[in-house]
Amino acid sequence: MASRTGPSSRPVPALRHAIGHAATMKISQLKYFLVLAEELHFVKAAARLNLSQPPLSRQIRALEQELGIELFVRANQRVQLTEAGTAFHHDVREMFAALDRATAHAKGVAQGEVGRIVLGMTGSASLGIFPRILEQFHREFPQVRLEMRHLIKAEQIAALAGGKITLALTRSPVRERDMTSEAIYREPFIVALHERHPLAALKVVPLEKLVNDKFVLYRGNASPSVADEIVDLCRAAGYYPNIDQDTGEMQTAVSLVAAGLGVAVVADCIRSLQLPRVVYRPLSVRSRRVLSKLYAIYRKDDPNVLLKAFLRLAKSIGQA
Numbered sequence: 080m081a082s083r084t085g086p087s088s089r090p091v092p093a094l095r096h097a098i099g100h101a102a103t104m105k106i107s108q109l110k111y112f113l114v115l116a117e118e119l120h121f122v123k124a125a126a127r128l129n130l131s132q133p134p135l136s137r138q139i140r141a142l143e144q145e146l147g148i149e150l151f152v153r154a155n156q157r158v159q160l161t162e163a164g165t166a167f168h169h170d171v172r173e174m175f176a177a178l179d180r181a182t183a184h185a186k187g188v189a190q191g192e193v194g195r196i197v198l199g200m201t202g203s204a205s206l207g208i209f210p211r212i213l214e215q216f217h218r219e220f221p222q223v224r225l226e227m228r229h230l231i232k233a234e235q236i237a238a239l240a241g242g243k244i245t246l247a248l249t250r251s252p253v254r255e256r257d258m259t260s261e262a263i264y265r266e267p268f269i270v271a272l273h274e275r276h277p278l279a280a281l282k283v284v285p286l287e288k289l290v291n292d293k294f295v296l297y298r299g300n301a302s303p304s305v306a307d308e309i310v311d312l313c314r315a316a317g318y319y320p321n322i323d324q325d326t327g328e329m330q331t332a333v334s335l336v337a338a339g340l341g342v343a344v345v346a347d348c349i350r351s352l353q354l355p356r357v358v359y360r361p362l363s364v365r366s367r368r369v370l371s372k373l374y375a376i377y378r379k380d381d382p383n384v385l386l387k388a389f390l391r392l393a394k395s396i397g398q399a
Contacts, residue, residue: 108142109171111135112150116168121156132156194385195224197244199235203329204248204373207348208264212393219392223385231327232304239378245386247376250305250346257379261390264373264397266347268312270362271336284360286316286344286369293323293341295332305329305371309344316364333357346371373397 111128115135118124125132143150150164160168200209205227213225228244235247239258252260270289272279278288294313296306306325313320323341326332330352332343337354350359362369375390 108138108145109175111138112142113168113171113175115139115151115158116160116164119158119160121158194222194383195226196246196383196385196389197226197228199228199230199238199244199247201231201235201249201328202229203250203346203349205229206351207266207346208373208397209248212389212396215396216389216392220385220388235376239376242378245377245381245383246389247374249374249376250371251303251308252374253376254303258376259379261375261377261394262372263375263390263393265370266373268309268344268362268369268371269347269350269359271333271343271345271349272358272360273336273339273342274356274358275339276342276358279358279360281360283363285366286312286362286364287318289313289320289342290316290318292321294320295324295326295335295341295343296320296322297326297329297332297343308371312344312364312369346373 111124114127115121115124118127121132121135125135128135139151146167148163148167149161150167151158152161216223216225228238230238230244230247232247232249232251232253235244235249236253236255236258238244239247240255252262270284270286272284278284294309296309298304298306310320324332324335326335329343329345329349332345333349333352333354335341336343337357339356344362345359375393377386377390
């Protein structure tokens, strides 16, 4: 007969052997065991389970035979857990708690309530509208973890292809056939000028008047890029820009403007970067304002429910 000592924090050897047979146990048997371990009385346990006492006794005996150990010391209708039974009781409770958590988590993921989204962003994408999107998404999906990676465009494409990020936020679309580019927000292009620039006194700067200026452009080492778009705008204004500096980020371009190394056409959100000696002015091309787009890039075959929820929210805020 097994010992009647109290609870043990470590499974006895017989229990470790028994765990190997867990796959053949019935969930119902384990539930019966838990109720009997709580009541320590066959009749009371059977009443809770809406069973008569004999079927309950048979199921508990079958469980013990499957495990090869005694779980209870029997005395008429009353029972007491053995040392192995006490350890088994603890582990089975933990197992059912883990099963409940796994079930809730799986349902949450399927319904888009829990999970993780990894965003790959260029530096300028984290400005402007993005904090509003982030705040609202967290409010609607508090159990979802949002992780941010600051990547240039070429790195974003590689990370998407490799499944390392869920979504890329960037200033230009992609050409990859297995990816989709969606414009989620539009904002004006502006021009960053040194404060001593002759055109800094204007309320709106026509791009045509920058024909003799040196331009600071930013590329993401992938085509198409925002730099390509700015070159096209200059061509629409009647000239090819004199590109003197080439950087990877809009913020760096503005720093070079502060150093007096040229002018930079940037998205309106960049004006939040208040650097000494830099002024921002609205930009026009042939008397028309021009817009910068923020794109969400993702894999066409991605079934992630959270991705769809994020896109829906981002577009609703971006179009508000």
